[in-house]
Amino acid sequence: MAKWFLTILTGLGLLLSAGCSSFVHQQDSEWLYAPMARPLQPTIQQEVKILRLSQLLQQKELTDEIRAKVFHERGNNYDMLGLKNLARLDFEQSLRFYPSQPEVFNMLGVYYTEINDFDAAYESFDSALELAPESVYAGRNLAIALYYGGRARLARDEIEQVIAKNSADPFSALWRYMIVSEMDAETARKELMQSYHARQPEQDNAWGWSLVAMMLGETDDSTVFKQLLQKTSDNTVLARRLTEAYFYLGKRYEMQAQYAEAVALYKLAISMNVYEYIEHRYAFLELERIYHTIKDDHSS
Template identity: 85%
Template sequence: MRALRRIILAKWFLTVLTGFSLLLIAGCSSMQHQQESEWLYAPMARPLQPTIQQEVKILRLSQLLQQKELSDEIRAKVFYERGNSYDSLGLKNLARLDFEQSLRFYPSQPEVFNMLGVYYTEINDFDAAYESFDSALELDPKSVYAGRNLAIALHYGGRPRLARDEIEQVIQQDPADPFSALWRYLIVSDIDADVAQQALLKSYQSHQSDAKEAWGWSLVAMMLGETDDSTVFKQILQETSDNTVLARRLTEAYFYLGKRYQMQDQYAEAVALYKLAISMNVYEYVEHRYAFLELEQIYHKIKDNHSS
């Protein structure tokens, strides 16, 4: 019996290693890249876990909410803070309830409307998402986050031209933001792939030397194929010693690499990369949130292809 268990364990271990090796190969864009790659498995971080500090913060905020003498504005802030804490732990429904409570006590909070818009986008309730983002932008017209998130919601909601118009306004406000440039590329690709490619390349050439946003422009270079995938992952590991930062950067890298493969109709590789992005537990990042939407889209597309 022990010998049989050893054989089963050995086979399982071999399967895991094979899976990681296949993922590595999928991440290389050519045979030359495969030969040059030094990776034996996909770079990973320790998945983020709840900390005692986060749990104590939620406890203290909950105790504070029991005090009757709090003003409405203070109570709204406490609900918002606890909602953020819930969100960082992946407790989305509890977070959403707290954000809604926060608005009930103090409605003039663009950041709360923005968060609710993201939640509605995640569950495909796009009309509610548009309304939330519009409210956020009405209160803070210069909010880059709300503008970009509205464009993303319009993109997932199947309104590519409106999404393009919205993301262009965001780019005008902050041309040096690499993540807005990436989302413009993803959005405009639904309309004209060549135009999207040229716009992203132009942004990259204009801002790649921006030291403040160097990491983001590395992701742009990876999306464009201007740098080898393994170079980006080497950069992550060489420049990052903190596990939380490592998990965040890997979440972003795996998501956008997954998008690149998905746009090339290489769905097996895209699915594997989206699952890696999710596995880091970086719940508050849109790359973690929207990886689920991308997996859902791939599922429906493959299902439709098989049924037709």
Template identity: 50%
Template sequence: MKWFQMASLGLLMVLSGCATNTNESNQWVYPPMAVPLQASIQQEVQIARLNQLLIRPDLENEVRAKMFYERGSYYDSVGLRDLARLDFNQSLSLNPAQPDIFNLLGVYFTQVGEYDAAYEAFDSTLELDPTNEYAERNMAIALYYGDRIDLSYEEMQAHYLDNPEDPFRALWLYIIEREVDPVKAEENLRARYADKNQGWGWVLVAIMLDDVSEEQAFKAVLNGTRDNVMLAQRLTETYFYLGKRHQFSGEYADAIALYKLALSFNVYEYVEHRYSFLELGRIYDEVRAMQEEAKKVEENKVEVIEGS
């Protein structure tokens, strides 16, 4: 893959990372990596503490609901999503007026392809908190993955116009708009990016537009981070949007590898990690459909030859 190309960077020593290149060829031997994130002692202690507190029979419902929410959040942060979902549901049974929980449940439903349930969850969030920006974006993304592109575009366009300075709104608007008109979508994203090329998020926009090469993107990540957690987070984002770019170009093998890399760092709370699973499933379905179509065409050719 061309992502291994890297010019004249020498040996980069990155805290907890693993990105090296050869002296002779100046080509990447391995893609830039970070140590996968692990549950911290603080997270484990908090989960254990909440386990003990929730056993107490004298807790008021409001307090118990808050504790279920807190424990569910810790479970979610370490990738235990089924346990997190169970705690969130128990919290809602005690206190239904919690927009943040509905938003998280909507993301879970999106991940597993239960789109109608996701829409209902995001609607509940926005009914309780009409200004919840995360629910607005997640609703548009759920509609995108649910193949309701027109509604998705309307939602994301309104979300983008609320804050045109947000590069992630611009990115997802492009991803969705591309389903309607790829050429126009790229023109619009270039116009949005033209005078807003500062900050990490806009580097990701440049990656999507192919204005920044993969070697430049990796150099920006490696030179801009000295902490393994941030390195893992930025690589998760970089590999996800590179995966989308390759997927749009029909380079499915490259896209699959990139989505797997985005998953490898265990940045469970990032949407780029959450939706990499969905993208992999979509690619597998698309490739399988192409193979079945090719098989049918071949079978029809055989029937024509045998009948002639």
């Protein structure tokens, strides 16, 4: 499996230029090219929707609540196109007109995490959880922000609360594994293995548990990609799932100090243009962490 990383960049260029989502095998066991989807691009529908929402905001007779919803909707559309600063400004405007929106606080917390403004991120997630205490997304995102902010023990406490609310969520299990690994790699693996074996055969979570199996080495990486490509015909779904797969596979290699492979995988996760997924957002943070790790190793 490791050999296909040596040809990732060549394969990536060829596949992007061809605009295909196919893959090629070498001797039926090694990847010659990295599996790809066509990178997501803005659609005319998205652009028209932003235009119409902008026109709607020009109407003076809108109530504050309606105006807040329009800003929120336009912010979501900006976010899906990767226009993060415009999205953030719209979300802030939305809260100004109607503050009781936990999902907007959650989104702002994610933005602040991306730019390493962790105090602002914690405050935003706390606001989201105050308004919606049972929110799994806000709780998990707070744990992730604490993790990237170097507060592993607090992150662990937070992610444990999230898992207590929904133990069937494979992504929370993955993030607990990554968080706890900072303190105790053996315990982290044991907990993830327990979650994996306790999983329920739910169709909605099948893909997430495949990622857990890949992280644990319980299934061959190429098997996960083959099954994904065989079962997924929609390019948008394929791009989203490849973004997740490359991010978590990159994290596995990073945790093994195989930084060249991890960097290549994070770049593949970014290349799909799935801007709204945290795996796309935080791939940049992981690249930054690797840069500082290597820099510190060379300077010591």
